[in-house]
Every structure is written in C-alpha cells, then in structure tokens.
Amino acid sequence: MSDNATAEAELGNTGYELFVGALSILSLVNIVLVSLLRDPATQTVVLFVDAVVSAVFLVDFLARLRRAPVRSDYFFRQYGWADLAASLPFPQVKVLRIFRLIRVARLLRRYGGRNIARSLIRDRAGSALLTLLFIAVLVLEFGSLAMLYVERSAPEANIKTASDALWYVIVTISTVGYGDQYPVTTAGRELGSFIILVGVAIFGTLTGYLANLFLSPQEEPIPTETLPTPADVRHRVEHIKELLLQQQAAVAELERTLRHQATTPPPGPNA
DSSP states (O other), X not given: OOHHHHXXXXXXXXXXXXXXXXXXXXXXXXXXXXXXXXXXXXHHHHHHHHHHHHHHHHHHHHHHHHHOSSHHIIIIISOHHHHHHHTSOOTXXXXXXXXXXXXXXXXXXXXXXXXXXXXXXXXXXXXXXXXXXXXXXXXXXXXXHHHHHHHTTSTTOSOOSHHXXXXXXXXXXXXXXXXXXXXXXXXXXXXXXXXXXXXXXXXHHHHHHHHHHHHSOOOOOOOGGGSOOHHHHHHHHHHHHHHHHXXXXXXXXXXXXXXXXXXSOOOOTTO
C-alpha cells in the first residue's frame, strides 16, 4: 500500500481531521489565555469553551479507539493514551494535545496538499459545515469575551458576567433570540449582528447538509472481491486485441470481395 493510501486510511475524513487539528490549536491557545487573563469572568469564558473542546476530544478518542484495527496498538503505539489524557479537562495534561496536532500534521503532509484539496472539494457540504462549526466555537469564545469587554462597564448594561455573555452568544448564534440579555452599546449591537449572521449561515448550511445526506442517492460500494486482478485485466485486453484483429481481417476480406465484384463485368444475356 502506498504512503498516500496509508495516510488516507488513517486520516478518515480529511475535513474532520482538519477540524480536530484546528480545535487542538485553539485548545493550546486557551492554555496561554488562561494564564494571561487576570479577570475571573474572562477566565470562566475560556474554561467553558475549553470544556466543550475537551468533550469533543473525548468523543473523538472513543471513535478512534472503536475504529482502530488493533486497539492496543492505537492506545500504546500510536499514543492513544495521550489522546485520552488530553481530552480530560485538567490543566496538567492539556499540553498533551500537541501530540494530536502533530499526528494530524504528519498525516496531512504524507497525504499531500493536492489530495487534501481534492478530498475537501469532493465533500464540499461536510467541509463547509465543519468550517462553520469551528467558526461557531471561535465566535462563542471570542464573541463572549468581546461582549463582556464592551458591555459590562456601560450604564444600564445587562451583560455583566461570564454566564450573561455566554448565554447571550448561545441564544443569538442559535437564532433563538430569547431576549433576556441584549447589548445596549453600539459596539455590542454591531457584534450581536455579526453573531446573528454566523448563526444563520451555520443553520442554513446544516439544513442543506442534512437534505443532501437524506435525499441524495447513495452509491453502493463495489465489493473488493469482485474487482478484477491485474492478471485478469491483461487477459481481457489480449482477448479484445484478438477480437479486433479478427474483425479487421473480416473487414479486409469484405473489401477484397467488393473490389473483385466491382472489376468483374456482369454476365451477358447469352452467358
């Protein structure tokens, strides 16, 4: 098996692997943010998003463990234990998420940029959905941080705590618009408008993806045992060549017969 085929088999869905790699980068950035931010409210926002990312990593570990041909090899030789430890929301083990990022980068480099682009184009709907989901995670975190920054010091503001900001962004990005939390500043309203647009894009893409998933005809995969071997292919090619030679000989014989008939005068009435 070639390196590209091996990498593709280990990668699974290319768009999903890029999504997991992007979440790994975000989680490493959050480790730095938690140490730099001194405000408890902003730290709470970052820790909440990091808990969501940790849950995604835990589900990803369980899926990889189930999909692995030999589970012990994945867990011990392919650093599955690091994936499990990195999915736990403990500061001491979060740095292990770099192993996940390194593995994804190594596989993508082996797979090749051209193959990655073809894979993403082939699964445009899924790639777009995963991209928008990652943008939603970014908006949830940095939108909440920005909303706290522009709103909580304003007079008559009702978004003053981490829970207020997170709740507002969640109900806004889901296009629910509950209405109990709302921005009162111009910057906050502009930010809220952007969050609404992101939410509409996400749910519009999700609707299209589900419609394509359920309504498009599914192609049946060709069983491996029915595929011809190289020897069978060569035998068929030789057989086709023989048939072509026979047809060419038959056509040549017909042409000679027609030429002979054309040059031979028709018999007279006394013949």
